[in-house]
Amino acid sequence: MLSQDAFKKIDCEVSKYPADQKQSAVMAALAIAQMEQGWLSTEIMEEVARYLGMAPVAVYEVASFYNMYDLAPVGKYKITVCTNLPCALSGGVHAADYLKQKLGIGFNETTADGRFTLKEGECMGACGDAPVMLVNNVRMCSFMLPEKIDALLGECK
Numbered sequence: 001m002l003s004q005d006a007f008k009k010i011d012c013e014v015s016k017y018p019a020d021q022k023q024s025a026v027m028a029a030l031a032i033a034q035m036e037q038g039w040l041s042t043e044i045m046e047e048v049a050r051y052l053g054m055a056p057v058a059v060y061e062v063a064s065f066y067n068m069y070d071l072a073p074v075g076k077y078k079i080t081v082c083t084n085l086p087c088a089l090s091g092g093v094h095a096a097d098y099l100k101q102k103l104g105i106g107f108n109e110t111t112a113d114g115r116f117t118l119k120e121g122e123c124m125g126a127c128g129d130a131p132v133m134l135v136n137n138v139r140m141c142s143f144m145l146p147e148k149i150d151a152l153l154g155e156c157k
Contacts, residue, residue: 001047006036010051022052026062030069031137039070067121068137075110077156080121080134081144087123090130095144096120102153115156 002010013028029048034040040063049059063069070078081087081096096118100106103116110117126132129142133152141152 001044002033002036006032007051010048014052023054023058026052026054026059027066030059030063034069039073067119073110075115075117077115078117078119078136079152080119080137082121082124082126082130082132082134084121084123086127087130087132090127091145092131095131095133095146095149098146098149102149116153 009032010025010029013025013032014022017024026048029052030040030045033044033048037044042060045059045063046056048054049056052059063071067080079099081092081099083092083096096107099118103111103118105111105116105118107118107120121134124132124134124140126140126142131144133141133144133149135141135152135156141148144152
């Protein structure tokens with residue numbers, strides 16, 4: 001299921017650890033698999049487990065613990081809103097409510113056109129920039145007031 005390119009990238013991550021500790025690369029391997037596939041199906045997690053010599057349940061435990069891994073299909077743009085206390089006190093909840101209203105969806109839902117998925121996230125380490133959002137696990141957006149949210153949504157159309 002994973003491409004040879006994905007396995008080359010996983011091998012690069014595995015090479016960072018002692019030979020008998022391939023499983024240490026599980027988080028990176030899951031990120032690589034998700035980037036290629038869009039989300040982590042049971043079959044993909046089992047393939048990662050086989051490749052790293054791990055029990056499938058051990059891979060699932062990692063994938064289900066961290067919110068950057070998607071265990072179901074998501075929209076083209078996954079927007080994760082930090083609602084941890086510092087962000088919540090600085091407008092994170094209002095930003096989330098604004099996004100829900102604009103997109104017509106709640107947390108863990110995807111718009112009918114498949115463009116946006118909205119997620120609630122834990123601390124992103126940028127409390128001074130609240131409210132903070134993360135787009136597709138790679139782009140952090142700070143000070144997300146309604147006008148900046150509108151601009152972000154416009155970029156994603």
